[in-house]
Structure formats: structure tokens, C-alpha cells
């Protein structure tokens with residue numbers, strides 16, 4: 001009896017081995033919690049992640065948090081309950097993640113941060129962070145303005161700032177990097193700074209309020225993303241002013257909409273932030289699942305595009 005069963009098992013094992021491709025390793029399952037759909041950047045980021053998952057044969061469980069941290073916490077808990085292989089997410093805000101990430105760790109599910117960072121006491125709560133250096137992006141925006149100011153060395157420039165989502169890594173860091181570069185320059189002063197939540201609608205609304213309060217005193221707009229700048233450009237035009245001329249407009253991301261605005265002469269410069277993180281995310285997830293070591297930090301490579309090069313660069317833009 002024993003012997004027959006062993007034989008059968010062996011035969012079965014051989015059959016499985018022979019038809020190996022059909023039984024090939026079961027697909028990697030990644031639970032991904034996205035911030036939302038607040039900007040052109042985000043849309044490109046979502047497409048990149050979904051496309052890369054498909055290409056790599058990864059099963060992607062995708063959840064849209066609609067810019068709410070509580071929705072992300074819920075999504076992560078549900079991924080833990082479903083026992084996905086890897087959890088990846090782009091945290092809406094920086095703080096408040098310790099508890100849920102500890103739950104993931106206890107369940108032995110590795111966590112990869114994409115795009116935005118978290119502020120946690122224990123860095124072992126995530127295995128890798130893939131995304132841009134937002135402080136550097138803020139510095140690049142600031143450096144462009146410092147150079148531009150040299151063209152009119154006697155003129156002091158009043159700046160209004162449209163911040164991204166309150167408490168988010170890109171909003172905190174882009175503010176910090178920009179301030180760092182213009183600090184000590186007596187000719188450059190931020191006279192108003194408020195959040196526009198990374199959306200066109202809010203960017204327009206807040207710019208209207210800035211214009212109402214400060215009017216022609218505003219010389220420069222620094223927007224933490226292109227969408228808010230595009231919304232604000234509309235507000236500037238509706239106020240009878242010329243964006244790009246009466247008010248210098250600086251923003252971050254480098255999406256197609258920004259290139260169009262530059263070609264139209266309404267935006268002066270965009271600092272690139274690459275949303276196409278899908279392929280790298282899949283690679284890191286596969287390595288983690290295979291038990292290979294992965295880098296704790298992967299920084300994306302980016303450039304700066306002033307309006308003068310916009311028309312030439314436009315055909316090369318992928319998002």
C-alpha cells in the first residue's frame with residue numbers, strides 16, 4: 001500500500017516536472033495603493049505601473065486612495081488580509097505610517113515605497129524607496145530663478161508659491177529646496193504661500209486669491225506642480241495679465257501640458273520629475289520576492305526644461 005502511494009507520488013511529481021512551463025511559478029501578486037488621480041503626472045504614473053505589471057506578468061491589485069491617507073491604510077490592511085506577495089504604495093502624506101507598516105512587517109510582506117517618502121522611526125518598515133529627489137527639484141527651480149533675476153539685477157521680485165498637498169513629501173521638499181537656494185538673496189522674496197493640493201482647480205482658485213490680495217505686486221509664481229501652474233495661468237489671464245511675461249511662471253513635473261504652455265509663451269520653465277516608475281518598481285518587487293538584496297533608495301534621473309527648448313523637446317516627451 002505504502003509502496004503504491006510512493007510510486008504514484010513519484011509519477012505525479014515526474015508529470016509535473018515534465019509539464020513545468022504550464023505549472024511555471026505562480027505570478028507575483030503586488031498590492032499597489034495609488035495617491036489618486038490629481039494631476040497629469042499621476043495619470044502617467046498609474047499608466048506606467050499598470051503597463052509594466054502587464055508586461056511582466058505580475059498580478060496587480062490596484063487601489064485609488066483619492067488623496068486620503070485613511071483610504072491608503074484601509075487598502076494596505078486589505079492587501080495584508082489577502083496575503084499579497086509585495087505591497088507597494090505612494091504615500092499621500094509623510095507621517096502616520098508606523099502602525100500599518102508594522103502590521104505588514106509582522107505579516108512578513110515586504111513594502112516598497114514609490115514616488116513619495118514616509119517619515120517612520122524604524123527604516124526597516126520598508127525595503128526600498130523608488131522616486132525623485134524632491135529637495136533637489138526645489139533647488140533647481142530656485143537656481144533657475146536666481147539666474148533669471150541676474151538679467152534684471154536692480155529689480156526685486158515678489159514670489160507667490162502654490163504648495164502641493166499639505167504634509168506630502170513633494171510639497172515639503174520642494175518648498176525646502178527652493179527656500180534654501182533663494183535664502184540670502186535680498187531681491188527674491190516669497191510674499192504668499194498656500195496649498196493648491198496639486199490640482200488645476202485649486203491652483204486657479206488660490207492664484208485668484210493671491211491676485212486679489214497682491215495684484216500687480218506679484219512678479220513670480222512658483223508652483224509645486226504643472227497642473228497648479230496651468231490652473232494659475234488661467235487665473236492670471238482672467239485678471240488681464242500675461243502669464244510668462246507680467247508674471248514669471250515656474251513649475252515642476254515636465255508633463256506635456258507644461259510643454260504646451262511653454263510653447264504658447266505662458267510658462268517659463270518646468271523642472272522634470274519622472275512619473276514612469278513602473279518598470280523599475282516591477283524589477284524591485286521581483287527581486288524582493290526572490291529574496292535578492294535591493295537598494296534601499298533608488299533616485300530617478302531628471303532635467304530642467306526652460307521655455308526656449310520646449311518646441312524642440314516636445315516630440316521626445318513620453319508623458
Ligand code: GYE
Pocket residue numbers: 038039040041042115116170198224225226227252253273
Ligand atoms: O509632482 C504631482 C503629483 O508625488 C511627485 O504628485 C508626485 C507629485 C507630482 O500630484 O503632480
